[in-house]
Each structure stands twice: as C-alpha cells, then as structure tokens.
Amino acid sequence: xxxxxxxxxxxxxxSAIGIVDMVRNTILEWALxxxxxxxxxxxxxxxxxxxxxxxxxxxxxxxxxxxxxxxxIQQLAxxxxxxxxxxxxxxxxxxxIREIELKVVELNVDDSSLExxxxxIATVTAQASSPKPRYGAIKESIYSIKSxxxxxxxxxxxxxxxxxLNNFI
Numbered sequence: 001x002x003x004x005x006x007x008x009x010x011x012x013x014x015s016a017i018g019i020v021d022m023v024r025n026t027i028l029e030w031a032l033x034x035x036x037x038x039x040x041x042x043x044x045x046x047x048x049x050x051x052x053x054x055x056x057x058x059x060x061x062x063x064x065x066x067x068x069x070x071x072x073i074q075q076l077a078x079x080x081x082x083x084x085x086x087x088x089x090x091x092x093x094x095x096x097i098r099e100i101e102l103k104v105v106e107l108n109v110d111d112s113s114l115e116x117x118x119x120x121i122a123t124v125t126a127q128a129s130s131p132k133p134r135y136g137a138i139k140e141s142i143y144s145i146k147s148x149x150x151x152x153x154x155x156x157x158x159x160x161x162x163x164x165l166n167n168f169i
Contacts, residue, residue, distance in 0.1 A: 094129075101118075109151065
C-alpha cells in the first residue's frame with residue numbers, strides 16, 4: 001500500500017468470552033459423556049479399561065461460520081476438485097459502472113488512469129449489453145478498474161466502489 005497502514009481486526013470482548021464459554025461447555029459435555037460410559041480416570045491417568053471405553057466415545061464438532069458468500073468448503077477430501085459457477089448479475093454491475101462513470105472525475109486520478117478507467121467502463125458497458133457477453137473480458141475490465149481505484153487510496157469514494165466491485169470478481 002502506498003500509505004503505510006497496519007491492517008487490524010477488532011473483535012468485541014463478548015465474542016472472545018463466547019468462544020471461551022463454548023470451548024468450556026464442549027469439554028464439559030465430552031467429559032460428562034465419558035463419565036456416563038464409565039471412563040473416570042484417576043488424577044491425570046487413565047487405566048487401559050478407561051482407554052478402551054473412551055475409544056467408543058465420539059464427539060462431533062460443528063464449525064459455525066457467520067457469513068460466507070460465493071465459497072465452497074471441502075474437508076477430508078483427497079484428490080478431489082470443485083467448481084463453482086455463479087452467474088454474473090450484469091444488471092447490478094451496469095448500475096455500479098454507471099455510478100462510477102458519473103463520479104469518475106471526483107476520484108482524483110491522473111489523466112492516464114482517467115483515460116484507462118473510461119475505456120474499461122466502455123468495455124464493461126458494451127459487453128454487458130451484448131447478446132453474448134464475454135465474461136472474461138468483463139472480469140478483466142473490472143480488475144483494471146479495481147487496480148485504478150486501489151491507486152486512489154485514501155479516497156472514500158474509491159474505497160466504496162472497491163468494496164462493491166469485489167462482489168463481481
């Protein structure tokens with residue numbers, strides 16, 4: 001980044017407390033399940049009989065992911081592939097591109113970048129109105145527009161457009 005900022009993530013203390021409580025409850029439930037199967041242990045040691053009984057106890061962990069879009073998760077899969085194809089919402093993209101076009105002068109970019117972004121806007125607009133849009137060309141233009149907007153860092157307007165453009169990449 002041209003401006004030396006340090007990215008940070010702020011987590012409310014209540015979230016951290018919730019995580020600790022969840023771990024504590026999970027361990028307690030697991031220990032109670034083991035106890036119900038007769039696995040008690042003495043101090044910090046378990047007898048071989050306890051170990052055999054514990055082998056039958058299973059605990060399922062559920063990963064709760066708050067919010068995830070356009071993603072796939074694959075666990076314990078070997079030699080596998082995934083493919084995710086999502087249709088591009090051209091009408092929403094065109095609305096965003098029109099908004100960028102109307103505010104392009106306010107982005108305070110150099111003349112060369114301004115010419116480039118105007119050309120990329122024209123490409124996206126032309127491809128979106130085509131009977132057979134070339135999605136590869138649209139994505140390349142979006143990446144180019146995104147690159148120019150990233151160079152206009154510090155510009156609140158550019159930052160807003162960047163976050164919206166990410167939905168189409």
